[in-house]
Amino acid sequence: MSVRELVVLGTASQVPTRHRNHNGYLLRWDGEGILFDPGEGTQRQMLRAGAAAHDLNRICVTHFHGDHSLGLAGVIQRINLDRVPHEITAHYPRSGQRFFDRLRYATAYRETVALTQAPVDADGDLAVTPSYTLEARKLSHPVESYGYRLVEPDGRRMLPERLAAHGIKGPDVGRIQREGALGGVTLDEVSEVRRGQRFAFVMDTRLCDGVHALAEGSDMLVIESTFLDEDLEIADEYGHLTAWQAGAVARDAGVRHLVLTHFSQRYSDPAEFERQARAAGFEGELTVAYDLQRVPVPKRR
Secondary structure, three states, rough: OOOOEEEEEEEEEEOOOOOOOOOOEEEEEOOEEEEOOOOOOOOHHHOOOOOOOHOOOOOEOOOOOOHHHHHHHHHHHHHHHHHOOOOOOEEEEEEHHHHHHHHHOOOOOOOOOOEEEEEEEEEEEEOOOOEEEEEEEOOOOOOOOOOEEEEEEOEEOOHHHHHOOOOOHHHHHHHHHHOOOOEEEEHHHEEEEEOOOOOEEEEOOOOOOHHHHHHHOOEEEEEEEEEEEEHHHHHHOOOOEEEHHHHHHHHOOOOOOOEEOOOOOOOOOHHHHHHHHHHHHOOOOEOOOOOOOEEEEEHHH
16 A cells, blocks of 8 residues: 655754754655755664664655754665665755765665665756656755755546446446547546645755745645744844744645744743744644654645
């Protein structure tokens, strides 16, 4: 059975706290695992969450600030220690190649796994699989940063009442799906488009075109909300979003489930992030993320 869920490994910005590890997010998408922004301590958080190196197929790094990438060294070495039998692909800004190289070879170890490096240097598609297309969009941060989005191909939903009206049943249902028509009845007459799911991951950034492009129509948007709105000027200076801005982005993009994360240690009340996102007019499902939480991707529309 396919599983689509976000496993939250860490939610702190810049420095960890007693209750929040550095960033780390594992997206389980059917039989694949995509690890986003493995900050320091990610390997241990994976262990606590019941996730193994064998679960990983891709690693996506938004940018090379330490709270989003220092865990790479440990994760890569664990992949090799466990002799993961399949290829793993790493995506990251090409401008940070020197940082990736340093982290990949931070200490001595035996390489046993094919780790494919696929750096990002422009907006566009990074990978196309039967289950999804992985896209990247440039963000606005003091160092080059990219957000990521998975888009599932559209499918077809068969409509039982229309099939019955045309006398199509049993093996003929599969036949019309394969061939597109049966006895003068077209597939369009007995089915409708089932929109593919969309998952977006937006970390350190100011508001910019890339944020809106990634969020548009997403079933789940995981987005940084480092600051509250009373610190809007600080957020803009350091290239971050507020909870209110994140809520407004989700509202305008028609997001179904908004996941807020990457919180500054200066705030003690997590509920205030939800209050400000709601004040921006977002009415969908909303999660203020905490470490080791599992958040299901919404079911298809």
